[in-house]
Amino acid sequence: MKKDNLIIAKKKFNSRLIVGTGKYKSMSECAKAIKLSGAEIVTVAVRRVNISDKKKPLLMDYIDPKKITYLPNTAGCFNSKEALRTLRLAREIGGWKLVKLEVLGDKKNLFPDMIETLKSTEVLAKEGFKVMVYCNDDPLMAKRLENSGADAIMPLAAPIGSGLGIQNKINIQIIRKQTKLPLIIDAGLGQASDAAIAMELGCDGVLVNTAIAKAKKPFEMALAFKNAVIAGRQSYESGRIDKILMGNPSSPSKGII
Amino acid sequence: MKKIKKIKIKINGKIKTVIENSKLSEMLKQLKIPLNKVAIELNKEIIDKKKINKLKLRKNDKIEIVHFIGGG
Numbered sequence: 001m002k003k004d005n006l007i008i009a010k011k012k013f014n015s016r017l018i019v020g021t022g023k024y025k026s027m028s029e030c031a032k033a034i035k036l037s038g039a040e041i042v043t044v045a046v047r048r049v050n051i052s053d054k055k056k057p058l059l060m061d062y063i064d065p066k067k068i069t070y071l072p073n074t075a076g077c078f079n080s081k082e083a084l085r086t087l088r089l090a091r092e093i094g095g096w097k098l099v100k101l102e103v104l105g106d107k108k109n110l111f112p113d114m115i116e117t118l119k120s121t122e123v124l125a126k127e128g129f130k131v132m133v134y135c136n137d138d139p140l141m142a143k144r145l146e147n148s149g150a151d152a153i154m155p156l157a158a159p160i161g162s163g164l165g166i167q168n169k170i171n172i173q174i175i176r177k178q179t180k181l182p183l184i185i186d187a188g189l190g191q192a193s194d195a196a197i198a199m200e201l202g203c204d205g206v207l208v209n210t211a212i213a214k215a216k217k218p219f220e221m222a223l224a225f226k227n228a229v230i231a232g233r234q235s236y237e238s239g240r241i242d243k244i245l246m247g248n249p250s251s252p253s254k255g256i257i
Numbered sequence: 258m259k260k261i262k263k264i265k266i267k268i269n270g271k272i273k274t275v276i277e278n279s280k281l282s283e284m285l286k287q288l289k290i291p292l293n294k295v296a297i298e299l300n301k302e303i304i305d306k307k308k309i310n311k312l313k314l315r316k317n318d319k320i321e322i323v324h325f326i327g328g329g
Contacts, residue, residue, distance in 0.1 A: 020329030030327055045328025046296075048269045048321065054289045059325050075328050085301075089323050092296035092303050160329070187329075209329030 009130035009151045013040045017229045020209025027062040037222035041069040073100040080120040102134040110160040125149025137171040158188030161210040165194040176202040192228035199232025264316040281312040
């Protein structure tokens with residue numbers, strides 16, 4: 001079988017599963033779940049250092065950024081200004097240019113503010129960032145992001161952390177047809193089969209956090225997602241049969257006794 | 258002898274009293290900040306960590322030190 005890599009901004013990855021590092025009970029639990037998931041890219045948030053508690057464990061002590069690609073995000077940013085400030089700081093921490101842009105528009109449904117997202121994408125691309133953009137599942141907006149210099153289109157399956165799975169398969173398929181950019185389902189997946197469905201729709205990868213971190217057994221769920229992404233991709237690549245309305249026997253009709 | 262003047266600055270939202278014109282790098286050392294794992298803003302401008310030794314603290318400086326934590 002030919003090597004089937006995920007390529008983002010000219011960088012090759014073996015795994016098509018990207019995982020978030022939030023919501024785990026501990027950093028060691030997070031690190032173990034990542035290892036089991038096989039993910040090579042993890043999203044991370046940029047926050048203030050706790051200057052009064054110097055002994056607080058650091059993420060980098062548990063997940064080695066030399067081995068795992070850190071994808072700094074802009075979670076918690078509600079406008080372009082905040083998002084740009086966050087990612088410029090992220091770049092300064094250690095030269096990170098591959099980033100996840102996420103500009104939210106509503107504190108309850110956490111839908112992306114696409115006007116602010118589009119503005120930010122343009123600026124970041126001009127500044128040399130490689131921008132993976134969290135967006136709505138809107139084909140027109142996806143096209144505009146692509147034209148603005150995005151490096152990956154990452155439409156939501158459903159609201160962040162909702163676990164509802166892909167709500168609009170048609171939109172995802174339309175976006176798949178129109179773009180050659182990496183298409184990654186980001187947010188809203190609830191179980192491993194949701195990831196398999198995303199891959200079967202032709203997505204290049206999925207990004208999962210809550211579904212693994214908050215599962216009753218995060219390690220087992222990490223493994224389940226890993227397998228589902230592989231299975232979904234293989235299924236997509238294998239070319240599914242046509243759907244027909246009536247039955248079609250699997251055993252020959254000739255020679256029946 | 259030059260008189261030592263104490264000033265107030267804000268670091269990660271908290272007020273701190275320091276000696277005027279003391280080095281930012283010294284303060285970060287005292288706070289045990291691992292420079293290779295953080296980014297620093299001084300009055301909303303990102304600092305080039307290579308040039309940090311040159312920076313001295315002034316009255317009402319606002320410093321933000323950020324790092325990566327778990328997130329989705």
